[in-house]
Amino acid sequence: MELPLLILLTTQVLLPLFFLLWLWLPRPTDRLGWAMRVLYGASYFAFILVIGRWDFLSADLELVLPILFVALAALSYLRVRDRPWNGARSAIRKHGLTAAMAVFFLALTARALSGYGYQETAVELAFPFGPGTYYIGQGGGATAINYHHAERSQHYALDIVALNRFGARANGLMPENLTDYVIFDREVKSPCTGVAISAHDGIADNPISQTNTSEPAGNHIILACGTARILLAHFRKGSIAVSGGAIVTEGETLGRVGNSGNSSEPHLHIHAYLGGTLEPDAGLGVPMTFDGGRFLVRGSTVTIP
Template structure:
């Protein structure tokens, strides 16, 4: 399966980040705290632990404090990238950059992910910290923008397809906050979870039932006609094992009159509509699940210009109430 046919949610327990030209790979979170420690005078044994705040990383890098930043890398990260390589290559990555502007903050499932865009708009920077202050990942990435399609919104105004509070894991108009953005067929897609106290689950993270989103109603975002359904794909368990053979898993596709809602990763057997059914905005069409190429219970939602997801182009959604959801935001549906 090619990358363009991929639908998934990067789970923090299995996050993978390439560090620009360094090509360093993060394969796990939860590394030991590698923060610098300094001992007080000999007469005491108390140790003061110094930490670097996530928001301090861009300035530290621009000031050339590469070794200081590296000191906070997790043990796993250091195994993938030596200090010598990081210190020698970082200047090239940051060449001609004078400042960074924050693009998103996502504190979720034990990780603290921050993204920034350079003053030129041509490069993005992302860091992931664990709860103890260790840097699990640092990514420098060239940015490409598509302003013409960014500004071309759907003709229809859409309702939020879920009730209650929901957390945006991927969404927005650059690849830092929305990994779908690179791919025309999914450019303006959203991956949405439910989060409580910073976590999308409680209990055993390998069981679907532990995830707050699993089994909750998914709603039609506008009036339309159902043109396609899939309802027989099992939900992935243990959580984290994904089904790449059927990327969207169980799904419902609704024709709103030339614009098509794609609601993917639904729970097996939960789809309540049939092809040809007329649906109204707010009508329940199925339950949220973890089917297809999905690493935990979440809703993949997008609007396309055709009914076949990977043969169509994603359209930037014109939401009711003027919202413009981006990664790290909480959206409340009625």
């Protein structure tokens, strides 16, 4: 099993199950012990709900797990409501580590939530896909929820996948066939009206878990929309439908999602930047908003009817 998948299963399956079971076993000796377990569990759930990639399992779990935690916490209180508030001689000695870990995860959550906003003027775009449900795998203004944020030109880049009816991005955790990924071969629409100042095709799609770091953007298009440049990357080989210099209109088909370039599985990468022209890593990344000012971050879902 690959390390990223093992980490995901540990953080988003095994540890949540631990915190759910810990509400019951062993039964706390006092109500303060119960309260500290609830605080620790709630802080961890808050953290993992913000930074987790729920499209690997099911985006529906993002709602089911906190509801389940709240319900079990309420039921578990019935087991300790007749017990004293604090039966320990030193509450700090008994519960200090639990409290410290709760504060630690709350601090990490706050840091990730700082990426839910932006200060710069955003570029308003149309969402680049037709009917379906889509999930933001990377996005936001903090590296905790968007690893692209560390790159100057990609501060607010998005990685977009599509979800099936079970809320997962693929048929399986990490299937080997590109066609098992819902987003693969989906039509990409132009997010704005402008000029395709660059269109690059001919790069092979990578097998799953392999990347092409020599051509990071893979098959890609750069649009000039007003003063901003919009890069759309990782198209399927042979699918790009416009040529460099062509005028494109919002909603026009640009190509199809593939897995070319520095991409380990099918998704669409999009980012906006100011300055630079034909270089995908040039310029200064700026925020993007979609269809009425919505700023998308990791975990956001977009449903196009």
